Amino acid sequence: MRIFEPHAHMFSRVTDDYERMALCGVRAVLEPAFWLGQNRTSVGTFVDYFDTLLGWERFRAQQFGIHHFCTMALNPREANDDRVNADVLAVLPRYLEKDSVLGVGEIGLDDQTPKEEKFFAEQVQLAIRHDLPVLVHTPHRDKKKGFERCIDILKESGIPMERVLLDHGNEITIKLTRDLGCYSGFSIYPNTKMDPLRMSKIVVEYGVDRMIINSACDWGVSDPLMIPRTIVKLQQARVPDADIEQLVWKNPIAFFAQSGRLQENDLAWPASADLRETFEGNSVLRGQDPAALQP
Amino acid sequence: MTDHVPDLTGHAEALLPDGARTWWNQALARARDEGPEALPELFPALRRRIGTTGLSAGMFRETPYLVDLDAWRACDAAGHVLLEAAGSHDGPATDLFLRGDLEERTIVLKAMTLRPISPDTIALLGEVQRTNTVRHVEAGVLDANLAVRALEAGGPMTGFSQDDLHRLVLKLAFLDLPVARAYGVLDHATAELSQMLEDFAQEREAAGRPVWADTWRFLGRAAIATSRERLAAGLAHAQPEVRAAARDGVQAFGDTDLLKQLDA
Known part of the structure; x- marks a missing residue:
């Protein structure tokens, strides 16, 4: 089954992960800009990170047939940091026009501070101005209240709810989001937040309309194969293949196609890398085809 | 201006x-x-x-x-x-x-x-x-x-x-x-550049890899010690693009004997 992985921090993963994802059916990956495991102290480190998401990570993914997209934003954690917050917002507009940028994200709330709310609201306005959907990070602490506050800010902004993906949901938050008209996202982890079995129960209860699942794989204990693992649980729960395909392929494409920069036809075939090229002077290929591309 | x-x-x-x-x-x-x-x-x-x-x-x-x-x-x-x-x-x-x-x-x-x-x-x-x-x-x-x-x-x-x-x-x-x-x-073309290309060509040949065909054009235009020998060998090279580049190089080089080989 083809998979569109709509939330994976591949910047933190090794190249073997791309190969394993490709072998499990991942055809496309979307990488939201986020915190990097430690705080940054100048805007230049954000700019270099953004450029990596547009260039090097795309090249790395393409070697394994995986189309790579991203969303750009000042993340809520670092929205609290005056060393970087305003400067990052100032450089965002040019990045929001790039071809492979399909949305604004991760924005939202983390510790639920006034500064987070300010930069969240400002970035929703940026999304409206650049005609892009938003990927919203919701707090891992005091989650229900955080979801409610995110929803209030989004409603005040005027952005259409179908252009909103409220991520990191669970059994409690689905009750808040299912009738809003937004997309509901669930990040599946090996031990925390949401797991494949719990996710299969949510799908059985609520269906797959505007539901999106992801691995959110990052720097911590996480697994880039959580969508394939969840597919197994969904099949065991006798969810029809058509519904699973909608959940892991059609829904994320429909959501990010609202950017006007993605069509399902673009993903009809695996990505291809021009293997005569190295990337920006980096001779990582050394003339070799990655194993996943070999017949 | x-x-x-x-x-x-x-x-x-x-x-x-x-x-x-x-x-x-x-x-x-x-x-x-x-x-x-x-x-x-x-x-x-x-x-x-x-x-x-x-x-x-x-x-x-x-x-x-x-x-x-x-x-x-x-x-x-x-x-x-x-x-x-x-x-x-x-x-x-x-x-x-x-x-x-x-x-x-x-x-x-x-x-x-x-x-x-x-x-x-x-x-x-x-x-x-x-x-x-x-x-x-x-x-x-x-x-x-x-x-x-x-x-x-x-x-x-x-x-x-x-x-x-x-x-x-x-x-x-x-x-x-x-x-x-x-x-x-x-x-x-300069003699210094020709020498750089000649050194690169010798590295490639030692490794059994192809040499950039345009090397012969430069060595004909800006002569160095190995130009004549390389141009002569280029005229009989297995690759057509190298032969063509060598012919071009020979015309610029102007050596009478090599020019006669072009006419032959």
Whole structure:
């Protein structure tokens, strides 16, 4: 089954992960800009990170047939940091026009501070101005209240709810989001937040309309194969293949196609890398085809 | 006196896709009104708004420029027009390249080949020298005479010297790109460059790998101790492109015995 992985921090993963994802059916990956495991102290480190998401990570993914997209934003954690917050917002507009940028994200709330709310609201306005959907990070602490506050800010902004993906949901938050008209996202982890079995129960209860699942794989204990693992649980729960395909392929494409920069036809075939090229002077290929591309 | 900038507006607008006219008019107006500050948001959209249809406009020959517009796309021409409309010769092109994606970088480099030599040109030739993204080398120095214009603009004054040109030619050799597409470069052959290419050729031969065919052209034009021997061997080489390059080199070299072999 083809998979569109709509939330994976591949910047933190090794190249073997791309190969394993490709072998499990991942055809496309979307990488939201986020915190990097430690705080940054100048805007230049954000700019270099953004450029990596547009260039090097795309090249790395393409070697394994995986189309790579991203969303750009000042993340809520670092929205609290005056060393970087305003400067990052100032450089965002040019990045929001790039071809492979399909949305604004991760924005939202983390510790639920006034500064987070300010930069969240400002970035929703940026999304409206650049005609892009938003990927919203919701707090891992005091989650229900955080979801409610995110929803209030989004409603005040005027952005259409179908252009909103409220991520990191669970059994409690689905009750808040299912009738809003937004997309509901669930990040599946090996031990925390949401797991494949719990996710299969949510799908059985609520269906797959505007539901999106992801691995959110990052720097911590996480697994880039959580969508394939969840597919197994969904099949065991006798969810029809058509519904699973909608959940892991059609829904994320429909959501990010609202950017006007993605069509399902673009993903009809695996990505291809021009293997005569190295990337920006980096001779990582050394003339070799990655194993996943070999017949 | 500063060189003029050719106007490619007609080429860009002739290929505007359906529905792109409004965006293009707004983009041009923003560039004119806001200057270079408008460009970072306009350049990323050029490929998807204007498209990649080839210009099919033939060779542009207007002193000091020599550029094959058949190697240009509609979005390249549009980028060139926007840079000029923004009214600044220095600064924005380098920024657009450094913060650009692969397409933007290609567009910026193409545009530089039809703009006067400036500090931007020198900075971007430096980027071309450091990249192994082949299409950026092609966009910056092939199908155009940019490298030679940069060299002839004054070397030390602009920062692109004969040494830089030598390194650029070695880059073409490393990537197996034909020097014939870097217009005028072959006219700047030197014995030092020939020796660099000869050393590179010997490394390749020791490794059992092919040698850049244009090596023979340089060794014929700027003689070094091994030129005659290499040219003679080149005339009988198994690869047709090496034989052709060797014949070209022999004609420039002017050795009577070798010239007789051409006639034989």
